[in-house]
Amino acid sequence: MVLSLVSLCAREVVSDHSSSPCWLKWVPRELFRPLLEAAFASYRPLAVGELVQRWPERTLRVGGRRKQGQAAPSRLCIQALLLAVVRGLSDQRCALQILDLCGLQGDEGGMGDPMGGWSLTVALCTMVVQARVGAKKTQRREGDKERKRFSDVERERDIKRERGQWKKGKEPNGDEASDERERGALLDGLSEEEMVKGVRRRMEIEKKRESPGEGLACSKKESEEKDPGGDVLVHVRADLFVNARSWERVRAALSTSGPLKLQCRYLRMEEISVSSIRTLLDLLPHRGLLGIDVRYSSLGVAGFAELLPLLSTFPALKSLRLHYCNLDFRRDHPGQEDALRGLSQGLAQLQELRCLSLTALRLPGQLRVLLSSLPQPLEILELPYLSLSPADLAYLSCSHHASKLQQLDLSENRLDESTLPSVRRLLSQASSSLQHLSLSGCGLTDALLVLLLPSLGGCCALKSLALALNPLSISGLTDLVRMAVRMPSLRQLLYPNPLEDYQPGLPDLPSSAQLLDWPLEERTDINTTSSLLNRVLIESRRADLFLTCDLLNYDKDLVD
Structure with missing residues (x-):
């Protein structure tokens, strides 16, 4: 992957965190995106946090389909991003309103310590709940400041009122008209609403003195009614992965109203009951x-x-x-x-x-x-x-x-002479649209494959073909690869280990489970089959076609 000049410069800038106070306040908004990408690529969580906290645009998208060879963001960088989003809620320099994390999760335990779907879901839900708690604390502090300010004003006015009534040398039974004028002058500074609030405040104080527990409960209930959660400041879009361990936390985050609103694009649920699934679906927008x-x-x-x-x-x-x-x-x-x-x-x-x-x-x-x-x-x-x-x-x-299919997976459905005509008709109907096909573990023998090859070769849009765990011989595999090299759109072929590579004792028509568990012949060179098939590629000059028998690491999405 060739980096542009802007990307190279961005990586150099974010490499030294001690210099960030010097350049961060002068960065134009157009450079925030390449700097953030460089921070992710260079595993600089501190730089990620500082950039996100000051994000100058309305939308921030992190994730989506990654380029070939591009690793998922590290766990520390994602955690720094989430913390910065919460800090940015109170930062006037942050203009963020939509945070799109769809497709961000990587594989648990992969290279670079990426954050998997379950861990990311838990972290997101924790962030949403903590933002709600932080907003309530901020509102409570502001309310306390406002009440203290009003109490000081009220106290000062009470002192002035007493001084006006008990001036030095003035008798209590003095001029009543003068007293009324002084009271009117003092009350002119108080609006009707402030007067009502002052009376209500004194009544609340007296009530709390009489019954502290009851007063505290009433005050808490009133505050909850007055503060339903505040306006939504940032909408967070993500793919959620929920199981029995994370269900309660996800439910709390989806039912929480606050400055962060969690939205879901793809919802994956494992090992939870029907009632729990219903609850989640009811909470989702x-x-x-x-x-x-x-x-x-x-x-x-x-x-x-x-x-x-x-x-x-x-x-x-x-x-x-x-x-x-x-x-x-x-x-x-x-x-x-x-x-x-x-x-x-x-x-x-x-x-x-x-x-x-x-x-x-x-x-x-x-x-x-x-x-x-x-x-x-x-x-x-x-x-x-x-x-x-x-x-x-x-x-x-x-x-x-049939005519609209782009991906078809019929794996582990056994095919024979009675079903092969239907499969050939299906491939003929989907020949112009089908891009990914899997017939792994379908019991295809050399004889059945010969009948199926013309239909497979007619799929002009096919990009990936999976035929693992089928009982094919070296001869059948060679015929398969010779057909594959004549398909210009094909980029990946997952082929089975030939029967000759297994130790003796296999049945004449082994099942896919037997082929998966049966040991390979130790004396057989594992590169013999691969070399034979790659020779067909070289002779056909098809360097763009990838052949593999690695069932566990096969990924059809790599060709898209």
């Missing part, structure tokens, strides 16, 4: 939420049907992901058809849905019921571990979604 991701939560069919009406109240919702949520339609329960009908009607209300991901929900034969009700065609469809039947694949190949 209905505009702005784009995606919901629920994982490892025992929703059940009834719980999912209960949540769907709530999801329809978010007009911008584009993505719905359900992973391992215990939805099982294979069991013969009473009311199964009614439950399916309810799910279909609920999905029909999601007018803007473009991404649907269902993992391990066990929906054999029910794909038509779910997908046919969606009003708009999907662009992203992920159906791994769904035990799809031939009828499901036949429907999908003829549905209104």
